[in-house]
Amino acid sequence: MNRVQLRDEIAAEYVLGTLRGRARLRFRRLLDRDGELRRCVAEWEARLAPLDELAQPVEPPARVWRAIASRIGAAPARIRWWQGLSFWRSLAVASTAASLALGLYLLAVPRPEPAVDTVAILSDEGSRPVMVVSWPPQEAGGDYPLRVRMLEPLPRLPARASWQLWMLPGPGAAPIPLGLLGAHRTQLVRLEPEIAATIGRAWGMALSVEPEGGSRTGAPTGPMILKGRCVKVS
Structure with missing residues (x-):
């Protein structure tokens, strides 16, 4: 990872709120005198602005x-x-x-419970954020649909092909299929119960191009066009 990529990643963590403690204080001091860093933060704030729509209104008692x-x-x-x-x-x-x-x-008024527990920002090979995948905190017996939000249009699919979303359990571990995606700006992916039980331990997410209807083998067979780490935000 070069210096530019490192600055961009730290700016993303700052905007997400996952940069904490002394590191966050140092970053704030750097912002006061680094215009390029302020530009990175502003770009990430614009990219993640769609997440504001995920917040659920809370009616005071x-x-x-x-x-x-x-x-x-x-x-x-x-x-x-x-x-x-x-x-x-x-x-x-x-x-x-x-x-x-x-x-x-x-x-x-009590502070509302966070509507989003984990977020994955999927980027293309040029490190351009294209998609946000998020899901709520898990509770026993709950339903955990993944909410997918496009930040940029997906590339055009070849004929007889589909986009398939994958969970990455960890470095070197086999990806787990989550579902197929369309071209809609916002969509939900319903998880199988056994996958929903493990989604909280996801290391990352990825999107691949597969034959129409999805991979026939249970593993990615086409190119991984997007990928990103999962970050706890609550």
């Missing part, structure tokens, strides 16, 4: 709003000389109530 309403209503009114000026009075009260409500909301 009813008790939170009841607590906000009761605390606002219980706030004692303080008499000021300007209370006869109805416009300014209403404006001040509205601003105070809004600030209090926002503060109570931020303190009282």
Whole structure:
């Protein structure tokens, strides 16, 4: 890996949030004086922006709003000389109530569970990110569909061929077939139960070009056009 590739990989880890501790602090200091590094970060933020759409909205519990309403209503009114000026009075009260409500909301609403547990960014031979594969945290008895999001269009398929997604268990281990992909920008891949039970230990992901309908052997028979490491983000 050359210097340019290393800088790009560290920038990706910074944007994903997997660069932590002292390494993250050092990286932030470098950003202040390195314009090229800031450009790398900006590019990764743009590439990963589609992941924002994976976040699930969380409705605050009813008790939170009841607590906000009761605390606002219980706030004692303080008499000021300007209370006869109805416009300014209403404006001040509205601003105070809004600030209090926002503060109570931020303190009282629990942080939502992450909608995404693991992400793999698949790149082509030129290290250009093309696809993001992600999945939620695993729970006993749950369903773990992989969410696939295209960052760039896939290359045109030859006649009578299919794109097939593979899990890479680790360096040197045989790839495991996960499913076929279409050309849609966003799609889901449903996993077989036995594969879903092991997806949390995936080392990486890859995409190959296979005969129409997928590999007949259970192993990749065509070229691997995309590949990438899996990264825990929660």
